[in-house]
Amino acid sequence: MAISVDRYLAITAPLSYSRRVTRLRVTLALITIWALSLAVSFVPIHLGWNTADYRVQHSDWGMGEEDKEGYYCQFEWNNNYVLVYTFGTFYLPLLLMCGMYLCIFRVAREQVKRIRAATPSFARSASNQAIAREHKATVTLVAVLGAFVICWFPYFTLFTCMGIKENTNPPNTLNSVILWLGYFNSALNPILYPAFNRDFRKAYAELLRCRGPFRRKLQLTRVSIHKRLTFTNGQMVSQQSEKHKNTDNNGTDAKTVTPQERNGIPSEPS
Template sequence: KDFLSCTLSLGMILLSVTLSVLAVLTTAINSLVITAIIVTRKLHHPANYLICSLAVTDLLVAILVMPFSIVYIVKETWVMGQVMCSIWLSVDVTCCTCSILHLAAIAVDRYRAITDAVEYSRKRTSFRAAIMISVVWLLSILISIPPLLWRHHKINAEDQCFIKHEHIAFTLYSTFGAFYIPLILILILYYKIYRAAKILYHKRGVSHLSKAEMNGHTIPKSSDREQQSLETLSPPEKSVSEPSTEGDRVRLSAQSPNVQPHRERSLQRQRISGTRERKAATTLGLILGAFVICWLPFFIQEVIVNTCSSCSPSSEMANFLTWLGYLNSLINPLIYTIFNEDFKKAFQKLVKCCNYY
């Protein structure tokens, strides 16, 4: 018995330390993103204001939600009273819903930026970004409040803190509003973004070819605004069309005194286009994959538990799925900034400043 008790205690200590590390990392990384956007003038762009608001939301999850969840899991009972329970659940549901809706708002912003680059660049102002952020927060509150208000009409045990809907209407309202509708929207938009990016990358790959190379047909060059839109999906890379070494230049000069052979240039442009398409697909795959893996299991569980009275997962499984969702607040700032060169440079400057002091 003593050995079993010791093993359980060590397991609980390890679990609490692991969850605490996740909470600290989530706090640190989201704080880094917010600070980088605030202090770096080059990042003062409406698209980055949405990312900053997302980081604020995920930071609230790390500070106001995760610590109470850790205590609840370690104690295996709710010890902070029902008033605190109601406050914690309100913040939890609202912030997690807001984080998900921010991802949908970012998808809408990127879709508009890449499919209507010239017109949307005029509309993409700080004021419009503020309106989008306000709408996201308002929708989050409207989706979260009704199920929480209904909870007050039910009798809850003093040592428990959770939301269970006895009416399927509340389950459908909360789960579809907070996840399933945003999920469908995000999947459709990112599919369209990838198709549009593929076309624009191809345009940019062939737009530098001469009239002779295009059999006498002129292909219009993609605009600067289109290129900026593409860079939200993958970072710019060094063109492979330029000879990288003196030997290459001598070899190319020997082949043709003035210009690179048409066929070779065409193949190089195609390789550039293909590389950028793959990077765009990788970025979008990471965004969608992280979102679906983190949140889909939790919301499937929510539908099953609240529609099937005899279906109840173990506390360990429920805690695992909940924290899998919380993990998205750690992944979001990494995915939405790591592929952007401006963010990388801003992070490096901040880290150097911290090390200096």
């Protein structure tokens, strides 16, 4: 969801993107996302909002009694909890993501049309590159959104049916497969995003190689020092060559060469 908002701002308002999306706001957004996830997952269960009589499940159990006969840990829910949870965590974010991706796709198509209309016939290669970028962006959006829907739609559909319709008990195998299919989406996202986005690949490369800001600064310092040393050595070599040349010229000027010596005839002693 957060990445969808980021892409929406980058495509629809590229000139104000750097002003809106700052490091501080991204940090606050990440903290908010994790806080909401923890609140939605733990608070209703620990307060008993998920049960029919609004009691906290297994609060009367003692330490180690879960292994005794007759004790069975089963997650309970009521209709209100199911509807609020499913629509708040899946269906509403899904609708927002589809709306933002649709706007992104439309804006990208309009940009390509303007580029093609303003591009002369002898410069069609740039227009073709823009079309290729549009196609790649479309594939990226379809892959990310498709993976999200395929992985999570079966789980939330089954969970909604089990909450609304009583006495709905699917097989344990089917329940486990659908549950782990949803979890698989979290493992699939780190693969999909760098596969279609160069910025993610660069960020992963820097993270895996531990190329942080300090190391990049150190590398730039080494390069600048090497350039300065090379330039200084070049001046020294040039000065040495010039000095050697002057020495040769001085030596040549100190000795007078007669025409006979130039013709190979030794000069007579004086």
